[in-house]
Amino acid sequence: MxxxxxxxxxxxxxxxxxxxxxxxxxxxxxxxxxxxxxxxxxxxxxxxxxxxxxxxxxxxxxxxxxxxxxxxxxxxxxxxxxxxxxxxxxxxxxxxxxxxxxxxxxREGEEQAPINSAYYPLRPIQRWLTDTHFRRAKSTMMNTGALVRLEPAVDLERLAAAVNGLLESYDIFRCRLVFRPDTGEFCQRFDGKVEKVYVESLSEEGLEERKQELKQPYDLIDRPLYRVNIIKTPESKYIYMDFYHAIMDGAAIALLFWRELEKRYTHGNEAVAAKRQPASYAEYVRAEADLPKDELVKGRAYWENMLAGFDKDKHLPPMDGGNVDEGPEHEMETPIEGIEKGFFKGKDFGENTFFMAAAMLAIAKAAGRREAIISWVHNGRVTSAERRLMGLMLDQFPLRWDFEGDMIVEQFLPQLEARINEGIQYRKGMDKIYEEGLEAGCACFILQKGTLGRRGSVKLGDTQAVIEEMPANEISAAENTLDIELNAHDDGTYSLVLDYDPHCYSRKAMEAFTEQVEKMAVALQDGGRKLAELL
CATH class of the missing domain: 3.30.750.24 (STAS domain)
Known part of the structure; x- marks a missing residue:
């Protein structure tokens, strides 16, 4: 016609x-x-x-x-x-x-990419993170940035080509948070434009200014939710990567993104693209949203029971009123003495379970109770398909334990590991926990390994790229009352990072809590110790 x-x-x-x-x-x-x-x-x-x-x-x-x-x-x-x-x-x-x-x-010459122009619901964890950010909308609490120093031998133009090829390949980088015009629903689309990354030449002073610019909060609505800058100064070469937390988590950034970037830098975009079709985050979101609700009922009941009776006054270390006069810093890192990675060889529990147990016991002792309720962060990747899915997959699971009775350490740790694995089976039932904010106030535990930690280095071709700065955001405040981060370093040592609300805790109180965690980590290496003795 x-x-x-x-x-x-x-x-x-x-x-x-x-x-x-x-x-x-x-x-x-x-x-x-x-x-x-x-x-x-x-x-x-x-x-x-x-x-x-x-x-x-x-x-x-x-x-x-x-x-x-x-x-x-x-x-x-x-x-x-x-x-x-x-x-x-x-x-x-x-x-x-x-x-x-x-x-x-x-455009002419471009391949017609798969169209994801529809509106997609936010996953429950995405909605929870953005709603949490709305409590302090001008803060950068959801920025997940790192400045990585590169060796002089790195070809920055080649690196830029690798970055651009990677960004174009995954729909998560086209994600835009929007309000649906016909319903007003806060949702997401996956049809945003991916801007090309170019090499910038800056003076050392210009780099310092740029670092401050990159720390600014994101404009959320219908805007890109990531920043990648490749920078050359007279003295050094850098890549600065930052992602809004509601689209990417630590595993996606440090493992999936960086590993593929390294492959593209080493072998070229075409060689990497030919091996495997990138998985679609949009399709995962849609499939999850279409799960029959009756499949979620058992999981919802499981998690509600796990959190039943939670009380900040009973399930957190006692608050001493804090000391905001100590300054804006509300984070401290302390090496954990008395344990090394070799201890876990041949054990039927892992580092995550062990150090979570130490944190739970330290909280229970500080609170003078025989029970602990905390949250812990899991990377959310259980199936093989999920393990290669670029995007936000993490979950934050509640966990409780009753320390009454005569249980000894060698009984406790395998049973705690079993309970952790049991909970993962019900992960899709966490939607109500997120939507109603039922974990609000829980101390939150996360284990960070190697390059996910704060002193990591990563391979880039024949060179090593070093994480130089993971900036604490001065204009942010800890949303959780207490975040407990255990860093497992590549050299086999460990350190404890506490990110705390300075209106609730002073640095002195956090130093005392760190000492308790370290004592529990030492005690838990003796399988015959009774838990009751530790409390």
């Missing part, structure tokens, strides 16, 4: 549920009226609409309005809408108006 008006023409081709409309000429007010009529007649039952814009020589504001309406109609009937191959003069209009945020555009 063809339609012609003045210097504007429309031609259609339909194959199955895909309709391609070829537009030629100036897309102005008169053309808009013609397009709207022809589109409405042709679009019924169409699942994919392709607008070939290669022949369009001018695009007016009326034409933009017409495109937006057509895109919304396609969305309402569950279809996709794509503008193909606009000329440079028309692409300039799209970019000037930021219209590429609202419709999917494929």
């Amino acid at each position: 063809e339609g012609i008006i003045m210097n504007f023409a429309i031609r259609q081709e339909r194959q199955g549920d895909t309709l391609t409309m070829f537009l030629t000429g100036e897309f102005n007010k008169l053309a808009m009226d013609a397009f709207d009529k022809e589109f409405l007649l042709a679009a019924e039952g169409v699942k994919e609409l392709l607008l070939d814009f290669s022949g369009v020589t001018y695009l007016s504001s009326a034409g933009l309005r017409s495109l937006l309406q057509a895109a919304k109609i396609m969305e309402s009937q569950g279809g996709s809408f794509t503008v193909l191959y606009p000329q440079e003069v028309v692409m300039d209009v799209f970019e000037m108006t930021h219209f590429d945020r609202f419709i999917h555009i494929v």
Whole structure:
């Protein structure tokens, strides 16, 4: 079919549920009226609409309005809408108006990527993290940045090409948080534009200024949720990576992102891309949202029981009122003496269980109780598909233990490990815990290993890249009352990092708690010790 008006023409081709409309000429007010009529007649039952814009020589504001309406109609009937191959003069209009945020555009020479233009719900953990951020919206509590120093031999242009290839390959970097216009629902899309990363040359003073800029909070709505900067100074080379926590977690950043970046840098984008199709975070979100609700009931009950009776006054170290006069720092790191990695060889429990047990016992002793309730962070990757999924996957599980009775250490640690593994089976039932904020106030434990820790280094080709700075954000405050981070270093040693609310705890109180954790870690190496003796 063809339609012609003045210097504007429309031609259609339909194959199955895909309709391609070829537009030629100036897309102005008169053309808009013609397009709207022809589109409405042709679009019924169409699942994919392709607008070939290669022949369009001018695009007016009326034409933009017409495109937006057509895109919304396609969305309402569950279809996709794509503008193909606009000329440079028309692409300039799209970019000037930021219209590429609202419709999917494929330029000449680009491959037509899979379209994820629909609205997707936030996963419960994503909603919980963003709602937590809204409590201190101007803070950078959800920035997960690191400045990595590179060796002089690193080819920065080659690194930039690897970064750009990686960012283009995963839909999580197209994620945009938005409010759905028809319902007002806070949700996400996966059709944002991926901006290219270029090498920047800065003075040493300029680097310091840039580091301050990079620490700023994210603009959340319909904006990119990551920052990657490759920087060359007269003295050094750096890559600065920062991701909004609601789209990426530590495992995704330090393991998946960096490992693939290293492969792309070493072997080239084409070699890596040919091996495996990247998994889609958008598809995972959709599949999780479609889980039958009756499958979640048992898990919800399990977690509610785990948290039953939680009370800050009973299940946290006693608060001494804090001391905000000590300054903005609310974080301290202390080496843990008296234990090394070799202790865990051949044991039927791991480092995570062991140090979590030490933290729980330290809390129970400090609170003068025979019970502990904490939260702990799991990377959320259980299946093989999840282990290669780029995006936010972590979960924060509640865990409780009753220390009454005559149990000894060698009985306790395997049983605690079994309870931890039992809980992971019910991970999809955590939605209500997140939605209702039932873990609020719990002390939170996380084990960080190697490159996930604060003194890590990572391989980049034949060189080593060193994490130089994981900046504590001065304008943030600890949202949890107490975060307990156990760092397992590559040299076999351990350190304890406490991130605490300075309105609740003083540094002196945290030093005393650290001492208790260390004592418990030493005591737990004696399998015959009774737990009651430790409390």
